[in-house]
Amino acid sequence: MSLAPSAPAAERPSSLEETQPGRVAPIDRSLAPAVLTLAAFGALWAVVAALAGLAASLQSHLPGFLAGEPLLFGRLLAVEHTLLTFGWLTNAGLAFALWAAHRLGKVELRVSWAPVLGALGWNLALAFGACALLAGRGTGLAWLELPRAFGPFLTACFLVVALWVASAFSRRHTGHVFVSQWYILAAILVFPVVHLVSQAMVLWFPAAGVVQAVVAAWHAQHLAVLFLGSLALASLHLVIPKALGAPLRSYYLAPVGFWTFLAFGTWSGTASLVGSPVPAWAQSVGVVGAALLFVPVLIVSLSLLPTLVAGGPSGKGSAPLRFATLGALAFLLWGAASAVLPFRSVSALLRFTDVEVAHAALGLQGFVGFSLLAGLYYLLPRVTGRAWPSPALVAAHHACALLGLLGLVVTLAGHGWLQSSGASPEAGLAWNAAASLFRFLLLLGAVAFLLNLLLLLVARPARRDLAQASAR
Amino acid sequence: MNNLSLILAGVFACLSLSWGGVVLATQVQLAGLAPAAAEDGGPLKPALAPGLAVIGKDVYVSQGCQACHTQQVRPAGQGADIARGWGKRPSVARDYILQDRVLLGDRRLGPDLADVGTRLADDAKLHLHLLAPDAAVAGSTKSGFAHLYQQVPAARARNAVSLPEGHALAPAPGMAWVPTDRAVALVAYLRSLRADHASPEAPLPE
Amino acid sequence: MNDRNPERGPRRDGRPPRRDDAPGSLPPEAFSDHKLTELHSRLARDKEEPSEGFSSTPVFLVFLLCALGFWAGVYLTRNAGGFSAKTFDLNAPKVAATAGPKAFVADPKKGMELFNAQCASCHQPTGLGLAGVFPPLAGSDWIDGDNERTLKIVLAGIAGEMKVKGNTYNGNMPAIGAALKDAQVAHIVSYVNQAWGNAQPAVTDAQVAEVRKKIGARGQYSPKEILAEHPLK
Numbered sequence: 001m002s003l004a005p006s007a008p009a010a011e012r013p014s015s016l017e018e019t020q021p022g023r024v025a026p027i028d029r030s031l032a033p034a035v036l037t038l039a040a041f042g043a044l045w046a047v048v049a050a051l052a053g054l055a056a057s058l059q060s061h062l063p064g065f066l067a068g069e070p071l072l073f074g075r076l077l078a079v080e081h082t083l084l085t086f087g088w089l090t091n092a093g094l095a096f097a098l099w100a101a102h103r104l105g106k107v108e109l110r111v112s113w114a115p116v117l118g119a120l121g122w123n124l125a126l127a128f129g130a131c132a133l134l135a136g137r138g139t140g141l142a143w144l145e146l147p148r149a150f151g152p153f154l155t156a157c158f159l160v161v162a163l164w165v166a167s168a169f170s171r172r173h174t175g176h177v178f179v180s181q182w183y184i185l186a187a188i189l190v191f192p193v194v195h196l197v198s199q200a201m202v203l204w205f206p207a208a209g210v211v212q213a214v215v216a217a218w219h220a221q222h223l224a225v226l227f228l229g230s231l232a233l234a235s236l237h238l239v240i241p242k243a244l245g246a247p248l249r250s251y252y253l254a255p256v257g258f259w260t261f262l263a264f265g266t267w268s269g270t271a272s273l274v275g276s277p278v279p280a281w282a283q284s285v286g287v288v289g290a291a292l293l294f295v296p297v298l299i300v301s302l303s304l305l306p307t308l309v310a311g312g313p314s315g316k317g318s319a320p321l322r323f324a325t326l327g328a329l330a331f332l333l334w335g336a337a338s339a340v341l342p343f344r345s346v347s348a349l350l351r352f353t354d355v356e357v358a359h360a361a362l363g364l365q366g367f368v369g370f371s372l373l374a375g376l377y378y379l380l381p382r383v384t385g386r387a388w389p390s391p392a393l394v395a396a397h398h399a400c401a402l403l404g405l406l407g408l409v410v411t412l413a414g415h416g417w418l419q420s421s422g423a424s425p426e427a428g429l430a431w432n433a434a435a436s437l438f439r440f441l442l443l444l445g446a447v448a449f450l451l452n453l454l455l456l457l458v459a460r461p462a463r464r465d466l467a468q469a470s471a472r
Numbered sequence: 473m474n475n476l477s478l479i480l481a482g483v484f485a486c487l488s489l490s491w492g493g494v495v496l497a498t499q500v501q502l503a504g505l506a507p508a509a510a511e512d513g514g515p516l517k518p519a520l521a522p523g524l525a526v527i528g529k530d531v532y533v534s535q536g537c538q539a540c541h542t543q544q545v546r547p548a549g550q551g552a553d554i555a556r557g558w559g560k561r562p563s564v565a566r567d568y569i570l571q572d573r574v575l576l577g578d579r580r581l582g583p584d585l586a587d588v589g590t591r592l593a594d595d596a597k598l599h600l601h602l603l604a605p606d607a608a609v610a611g612s613t614k615s616g617f618a619h620l621y622q623q624v625p626a627a628r629a630r631n632a633v634s635l636p637e638g639h640a641l642a643p644a645p646g647m648a649w650v651p652t653d654r655a656v657a658l659v660a661y662l663r664s665l666r667a668d669h670a671s672p673e674a675p676l677p678e
Numbered sequence: 679m680n681d682r683n684p685e686r687g688p689r690r691d692g693r694p695p696r697r698d699d700a701p702g703s704l705p706p707e708a709f710s711d712h713k714l715t716e717l718h719s720r721l722a723r724d725k726e727e728p729s730e731g732f733s734s735t736p737v738f739l740v741f742l743l744c745a746l747g748f749w750a751g752v753y754l755t756r757n758a759g760g761f762s763a764k765t766f767d768l769n770a771p772k773v774a775a776t777a778g779p780k781a782f783v784a785d786p787k788k789g790m791e792l793f794n795a796q797c798a799s800c801h802q803p804t805g806l807g808l809a810g811v812f813p814p815l816a817g818s819d820w821i822d823g824d825n826e827r828t829l830k831i832v833l834a835g836i837a838g839e840m841k842v843k844g845n846t847y848n849g850n851m852p853a854i855g856a857a858l859k860d861a862q863v864a865h866i867v868s869y870v871n872q873a874w875g876n877a878q879p880a881v882t883d884a885q886v887a888e889v890r891k892k893i894g895a896r897g898q899y900s901p902k903e904i905l906a907e908h909p910l911k
Contacts, residue, residue: 024711059615060581063606067615074536103711136534140575169476176719177474185476186483193487201495209568211499213576218495222487241718245708251721256739262483266490275546276576277563280765281758282498288750289490295746299739344757344768348550352542352580382707422552425581425613501763509862515791547767564766673764 023106025385030108031099032383034115034164036457038095039376041123043450045087048130050443052080057439061432070134078133078145085143085228086154087126089368093231094119094161096375097184099383100238101165104181105172109164118160125154139203143220148203155192162188179254183234186262187227194222210278214270217286221269224363225293226262232331232368233261235375236304236324243320243378244311250303257303261296268293271342275351287342297335304328319394324374326402330366337362355416358409365442366405373401373449380456389455393448400445407438505569508672517671518570521664528661531654533575535617542577543586545667559587564673582614589666598659599633599651604641616641620655623647631656782861784880789869792862796854797870805874811849813842816874819910823878827908828867829855829889830899840901853898860886 056076058065102109109115129146132138138145146154165188169181198219201207207215241248248254270278270286308325337359340346350356377394381387388394415431507516521529532538545559553559563586568574592598597608603621605612618641621633629648635641643649651659670676759765794803797815801807805816815821820842821828835853839846855863860883868880 024707061613063613063615065615068619072536073615074539076536077539078536104715106711136536138533138536139573140533140536140538141573142578175474176715176722177476177479178715178718181476182479185479189480189483190487193484197491206572207499208503209505209571210565210574210576211495211502212574214498215495218490238714241714242707242709242711247714247717247721251718253739254722259482260743262486266486267494269490270494272578273576275550276544277565277567277766279498279501279565279759279761279763280768281754281761282494284754284757285494287757288753292746292750295743344550348546351546351551352578354579357579419580422556424611426611429613509859515788515795515862515865519791519795547769549767549769562767562770565763673766674770 024103024382027102027106027108028099028383028385030110030112031102033112034109034119034161035095035099035379035383037116037119038091038098038161039380040453040457041119042088042091042095042376043446043453045083045091045123045126046446047443047450049080049083049088050439050446052076052083054436054439054443056080057432057436061429061436070136072136074140075134075136075138078138078140079130081142082133082145083126083130084364085223086129086146087123089228089231089364089372090158091119091123092372092376093187093228093235093368094158094165096235096372096379097165097188097231098161098168099379100180100234100375101168101184104178104238105168107168107171107173110167111164115161115164118157118164121157122154122161125150125157129154141202141216143223144198144202144216148199151195151199151203155196159192162192178238179248179251179258180234180238182255182258183230183237186258187230187234190222190226190230194219194227210276213273213276214278214282217272218269220272222266224360224368225265225268228364228368229265230261232327232371233300235371236327236331239320239324239374239378240304240307240311240328243318243324244307246307246311248303249306249310250299253299253303257296257299260299261293264289264292264296268338271338274342274344274347287344290342291339294335294339297332297339301328301332301335305332319388319398320374320378322374322398323370323377323401327367327369327371327374330362330370330405334359334363334367349420350416353416353419354412355420358412358416361405361412362409366409370401370405380453384456384459386456386459388452389459390452393452393455397445397448397452400441400448404438404441404445408435408442411435411438502565502569505566507570508566515669517669518567520570522660524657524660525664526661528657528659528664529573529575531620531658532661533573535620535658537585538575538577539579540581540614541583541585542580543584543665544576545584545586553584556583557591558584559667561667561670561674561676563667564671566671566673567667585662585665587665587667589663590668593663595631595659595663596633598662599631599655600635602655602658603633603649604635604639607635607639607641617655620652620658621649622652624650782864782883784865784868784882786869786872789865790873792858792866793869793873796858796866800851805870805876810845810847813840813845813847813849815870816876818842818876821871821876821878822911824908824911825867825871825879825881825885826889827904828870829863829881829886830893830904830907832863832867833886833890834893834896835898836901836904837898838900838902850898855886855890860884860890 053076055066055071056073059067059073059076098109098115129150132147132150133145137147139147165184169185198215201215202212202219206212237248237254267289268286269289270282271290273286274283276283305328308321308328311321341350341356341359377388411431411434415428415435418428418431507518509516543563545561545563546553547562548554554562567586592601599621601608602617604616604618605614606616623643624647626632626643626646626648629650632648632650635643635649641649668676757768759768800812801815802812805814807814813820820831831851833853833855835851837850839848841847855866858866863886864881864883867886870876871878871880
């Protein structure tokens with residue numbers, strides 16, 4: 001806030017908001033159908049994914065639990081991963097992107113039934129997709145699990161929502177484009193391009209041999225980091241200053257962070273293939289990309305974390321800020337792990353073990369999940385014009401998510417360490433059982449969020465004054 | 473950073489660069505690989521898998537085996553794969569060129585299977601492992617795939633899978649476990665997973 | 679970066695933002711969208727003209743990026759295996775370059791696999807051929823220890839009327855061996871010489887090379903021509 005005095009008074013003509021005090025409320029109201037559809041489906045898939053993850057985890061230490069078709073371990077994992085990434089995180093990310101693009105562009109959503117239709121199509125296809133996976137129709141490839149016929153339709157539905165996000169950009173009123181908008185723009189471009197190209201090269205016109213594995217690794221990294229990660233960063237960059245009421249520290253570094261994030265992230269895909277039968281140079285390129293990715297992680301963290309710290313206790317009680325803090329911390333930890341794990345000496349020990357699963361959970365459920373939750377906790381009350389109905393459920397969600405994820409990451413990493421020492425699978429049973437416990441906590445958290453969201457949706461219609469309160 | 477078209481162009485340029493530099497470049501380098509003889513003029517490898525194994529691969533995928541098993545042997549300096557007896561030599565790109573879907577896998581809750589056809593060259597052992605893992609490996613933590621087997625009267629049973637005395641899955645009296653078509657194909661696929669030949673890029677150790 | 683925008687100072691009342699999850703009421707936004715973008719627009723510009731409280735782009739960052747770029751280059755040149763499509767294992771001993779020529783030993787297993795791939799479509803895996811179309815190799819009177827004849831047939835092919843084990847054939851065998859390596863031909867012919875009860879000496883890759891050189895680039899033999907060079911025993 002040290003900037004305040006330096007702002008020359010002459011440069012301060014009355015803002016749009018001062019002349020038209022009610023301007024934000026109509027934007028929020030116009031977004032309600034699309035954003036609420038996306039968020040509700042997202043919350044639902046988060047619960048289903050957590051259930052599938054829990055069931056698979058239980059099977060890993062209770063052989064024979066729910067054994068037999070269709071609930072096989074491999075199928076449950078495919079369902080969990082698909083619904084976590086394309087179900088929960090993508091829905092939440094798109095909800096946030098729609099809202100942020102319109103809010104920051106100061107435009108209302110037009111033809112709001114179109115993105116609702118896109119969202120319905122996306123989620124209906126996912127429901128069918130999950131059934132197909134349980135029926136054993138999956139492809140067996142991470143991030144490309146769904147049968148290939150789903151790809152084009154899902155991408156088309158995504159494009160409908162993405163086009164409405166993009167239209168907010170093209171109609172925007174403001175001059176300065178805020179950092180969140182850059183990340184959103186990057187995300188909505190990355191997904192369709194990378195997903196279509198990779199689907200084509202792996203499922204429709206399979207490339208020769210291990211080139212498929214290279215494409216799949218490139219695809220997975222882009223979707224995880226440059227698509228979901230960008231949406232998460234967009235959320236953190238917006239929620240933290242807005243909820244704190246303080247500008248971001250070191251904002252002048254934001255463009256450096258953004259471009260290094262893209263430029264290094266895009267080369268880091270093959271880091272997951274170290275030791276695999278792909279040419280050594282391709283592996284090394286991935287290692288370098290993943291290591292350099294720590295630069296933007298550091299730059300962004302050096303902006304977000306000090307802002308949070310300086311924000312001090314004022315934000316303590318607010319749900320968005322609490323989740324944003326978790327998201328920002330998970331981002332830093334995940335980034336550090338990503339930079340270290342691919343090096344050949346480390347990978348020799350830890351590759352294929354549950355340390356990698358822990359790393360993925362930290363990135364997807366921690367960094368991306370918590371950051372987008374921060375966004376949803378911030379925007380949903382404004383879109384509905386009502387506060388969260390149950391603070392107790394918010395607190396429960398926060399506690400379960402924090403404890404559950406922390407415990408899960410620690411137990412998975414512990415189990416992975418055990419695996420790397422060549423211990424027999426029996427020795428890991430206790431770790432697996434502990435992991436199940438923490439997965440149960442994560443499930444409880446997801447249920448709490450879904451419940452609270454449903455309560456918010458069915459709560460009394462907004463009173464006018466509340467809607468206006470959100471406008472100020 | 474206020475010009476959105478420039479940002480979009482920049483993002484697209486980043487994507488295209490890495491696609492060209494990693495995906496396209498490996499494609500160009502590896503697309504020409506064909507079955508080859510190792511140095512001293514041996515037979516061409518890899519060979520096409522028999523038809524039953526091709527069907528078995530679909531069973532493998534649909535049963536989710538790849539969630540726990542990889543199919544890649546890492547070089548000696550990069551993990552203990554060879555020391556654990558999962559293969560005599562590291563896997564190389566040429567080993568996979570005839571596969572229409574490459575299942576390298578990314579998680580190992582069980583052993584690597586790239587060379588399981590040489591390690592367990594015995595249908596009966598493989599069937600036992602799938603029907604009742606705990607009968608094949610003491611203290612196994614793996615769920616069985618009993619749904620790939622059926623009980624028929626012992627008199628009519630061909631290729632019956634025999635379980636040790638008193639096993640929990642012991643068939644009803646007078647009955648015997650026999651593999652279904654899916655199990656037969658799956659085992660044919662497992663038998664076809666072999667990496668016991670030298671490759672120009674990876675000679676067999678003396 | 680855009681100076682024409684209306685600017686708005688930060689909140690002057692200094693109230694801390696209220697809790698978002700307080701039941702029943704929705705607090706006002708601590709930071710309106712407009713203020714957010716305007717303030718950050720100014721902060722972005724501070725890069726060029728640093729003002730109190732905000733340093734310019736740290737020199738250390740520039741250095742860090744340069745150093746990392748240098749490291750990346752070094753790492754890549756050291757760990758890329760010469761960007762070769764054939765290097766998968768950076769620690770692999772470079773055997774191929776140092777190992778000297780090895781003495782050839784015919785391998786019946788390789789011989790069988792190669793035979794099944796190259797010859798069995800006509801002569802059958804059993805070596806019995808097909809009556810009237812493809813002559814047998816098992817027990818054939820043409821497999822009589824004169825390896826040069828067999829090698830010539832395999833390397834150059836044979837077409838025309840011939841008698842094998844008393845039956846007449848008039849077929850056409852292409853120059854299969856022309857596309858195979860010397861060692862591969864040697865494995866096959868050694869296998870044919872010793873499988874199915876045949877008992878003739880094995881051949882080496884050097885012998886194959888010699889015959890290949892002798893016949894040069896030529897068309898198929900006719901049985902008459904080859905029997906003139908190598909009469910049956």
